[in-house]
Amino acid sequence: MSFxxxxxxxxxxxxxxxxxxxxxxxxxxxxxxxxxxxxxxxxCSNDYLGLANHPEIIxxxxxxxxxxxxxxxxxHLVNGHSQAHHALEEELADFSGRxxxxxxxxxxxxxxxxxxxxxDKRDGVFQDRLNHASLLDGGLLSGARxxxxxxxxxxxxxxxxxxxxxxxxxxxxxxxxxxxGDLSELPALSATAAQHQAWMMVDDAHGLGCIGxxxxxxxxxxxxxxxxxxxxxxxxxxxxxxxxxFVAGSExxxxxxxxxxxxxxxxxxxxxxxxxxxxxxxxxxxxxxWRREKLNDLIERFRRGCEQLGLPLMASAxxxxxxxxxxxxxxxxxSAALEAKGIYIGAIRPPTVPEGSxxxxxxxSAMHTDAQLDRLLATLEDVMVGVTGTxx
Numbered sequence: 001m002s003f004x005x006x007x008x009x010x011x012x013x014x015x016x017x018x019x020x021x022x023x024x025x026x027x028x029x030x031x032x033x034x035x036x037x038x039x040x041x042x043x044c045s046n047d048y049l050g051l052a053n054h055p056e057i058i059x060x061x062x063x064x065x066x067x068x069x070x071x072x073x074x075x076h077l078v079n080g081h082s083q084a085h086h087a088l089e090e091e092l093a094d095f096s097g098r099x100x101x102x103x104x105x106x107x108x109x110x111x112x113x114x115x116x117x118x119x120d121k122r123d124g125v126f127q128d129r130l131n132h133a134s135l136l137d138g139g140l141l142s143g144a145r146x147x148x149x150x151x152x153x154x155x156x157x158x159x160x161x162x163x164x165x166x167x168x169x170x171x172x173x174x175x176x177x178x179x180x181g182d183l184s185e186l187p188a189l190s191a192t193a194a195q196h197q198a199w200m201m202v203d204d205a206h207g208l209g210c211i212g213x214x215x216x217x218x219x220x221x222x223x224x225x226x227x228x229x230x231x232x233x234x235x236x237x238x239x240x241x242x243x244x245x246f247v248a249g250s251e252x253x254x255x256x257x258x259x260x261x262x263x264x265x266x267x268x269x270x271x272x273x274x275x276x277x278x279x280x281x282x283x284x285x286x287x288x289x290w291r292r293e294k295l296n297d298l299i300e301r302f303r304r305g306c307e308q309l310g311l312p313l314m315a316s317a318x319x320x321x322x323x324x325x326x327x328x329x330x331x332x333x334x335s336a337a338l339e340a341k342g343i344y345i346g347a348i349r350p351p352t353v354p355e356g357s358x359x360x361x362x363x364x365s366a367m368h369t370d371a372q373l374d375r376l377l378a379t380l381e382d383v384m385v386g387v388t389g390t391x392x
Contacts, residue, residue, distance in 0.1 A: 017328040018349055028053040029241075031368050033344065040344035041372055043362045048210050048319045049284075049291045050367030051241030057280045064276025072269030076103070077258070080269035088275045089246070091282055095216065096234070096248040098226045102257055103246050105270050107205050107235035110245040112138040113263030114201065114231060115170065117256055119144040124166030126157060126198070128173040130180065135172050135203055144170075154188035161196040169196055170231075175204030175218030176211075179353050179361065181316025183207070183218055190228040201231035209239025210295065210319060214286040226250065240285060242278040244270045291366040295319055298364045298373055305377040311384065322348070322359040323380075330387070331358035337383045343376060 013019045026034040029052035033042045051057060064084055074080035085103055092101035104110035115138035119125055123144040127135060130151045139146050145166060150156040161169060171193040173184045186202065193200045204217040212220030219229045226232070230249055237243040247257060257264055302321055306313050312324040325331040331347035338345055338360075349358045362376075 017332045031365060031372055035339075035344055038339070038342075040339065040342050041375060042344045043364065043368075043376055044344060044346045045363060045365065046206070046238040047241055047365055047367075048206075048239040048295060048363070049215075049241065049288070050365045051239070051281050051284060054241060054281070054284065056284065057241060057277050060280035061273050061277035064271075064273035068272035068276070070271055070273060072271055074269070075265060075267060076269045077265060082269070082272040082275065084272040084275040084279070085269060088279050088282075091279060092234075092246050093248055095214075095282060095286065096232055097216070097220075098232065098248040099251050100254040101246045101248040102254045102264065103244060103270060103275070104264060105244055105267055107203070107233065107237070107245040108134040108137075109263035109267065110233050110235075110247050111135050111203055112141060113261035114233065114247050114257060115139055115144075115172065116142045116262065117260035118142075118199075118231075119168060119170055121145075122166065123168040123170070124164045126160055126164075126169065126171045128152065128177075128184070130177050131172060131174055132178055132203060132205070135174070139172065152182075152185040152189075154185065154192045157189060158192045158195070161192065161198060164196075169193070169198035170201055171198050172201045173203075174206070175202050175208075176206035176318050176320065178206055178320065179322065179348060179359075180314050181206075181318045181320030181322060182314065183211075183221070183318070186218060186222045186224060186229070190224060194228070199230040200228060201233070202229050203233040205233070205235040205238055205245075206318065206320060208234045209285045210292060214289075215239065215292065236278050236281070240278060240281045242274050242281055244274060244278065294366045295364060298366075298368055298370075301370065301373055302362070302364060302377070305373075306380075309377065309381050309384070311380065319364040321362040321364065323362060325358050325360060326356060328358045331360065334360060334383060334387050337387055338379060341379050341383065343379050 024036050029045050029047045033040055068082050068084055072080040089101045089103055111134040119142040121143040125139040125144045126147050127139055129148045147160050149160055175184055190200045207218035209215040232248045235245045314322050328349040335347040345360050348361045
């Protein structure tokens, strides 16, 4: 095998409708965007609360840059831990109801760094089969004995935990699954973990801001606390509208990560200006209950409309509303036909989702209007008939 085959492998991906291409966004995140010169109505952003272009957050970013500059300059442990970072960590700890929080540059780095800091070859990691790639990669990189339990299946998890003689056992799952939009069955999974003296780690990237009291996420939604979920991971680039991530938990957890998480120790801190912007965002997430109420209204309206059209949705009560399509080629054709009519929705294909389960991943924002949603439904009806001959 040589690198001469790279070209042929890329051509094969194109032939299978699996080739990925970047699109150039020429406007801020918003329901109405400009994509490579074309005005589109977007239903594919994770900006669930519509905060990515909020004027108060933009102002906080500018003020943060005026005070702290732009770059972090160094890692947190050298010279890159600014007052803005420290204040944000304290506020995130309070928001999550945990003793401490620790900032990471991305959610991917938070997940990989946390799992590899906690586990080694003497340990066991148990992951939901539909977990995000960053969680799976962290488990594999840790060297721990790696097992994947059936999706949301506490009985299957229990069987695997019973058979394990690992020193430490870490159960890992998403709070809201990013491609299906369903919630983790946290009460059952955390209770099962506790029976085996295992810790529970939840990546709530798509739950924080959208569900729970004041947007505190999936763990809060189920009435659980840090006794049941010892490791909570959240990202800031989705509902919070900025960038970066955090891990929240006990004093011992955070100190362990500071000492051992390579993705924290060996990288430059996030921009302190972004930390300043996120502090403003965090306040809006908690106080603007109307954003979550509007989002829930849009979700219900969309699901009713799709049911009337006979469009196959998954069992999701979150802003992630996948329309199941099947083949990658068909998903690409429908996505292209929608864009031709001014609706921008990406096609999700293998290996992101299993073979035969390609989909249109519709995501809703509190900034979408009822009229925009009605336009989406009307266009979907038109396009699905045009591409497939039927809306079934």
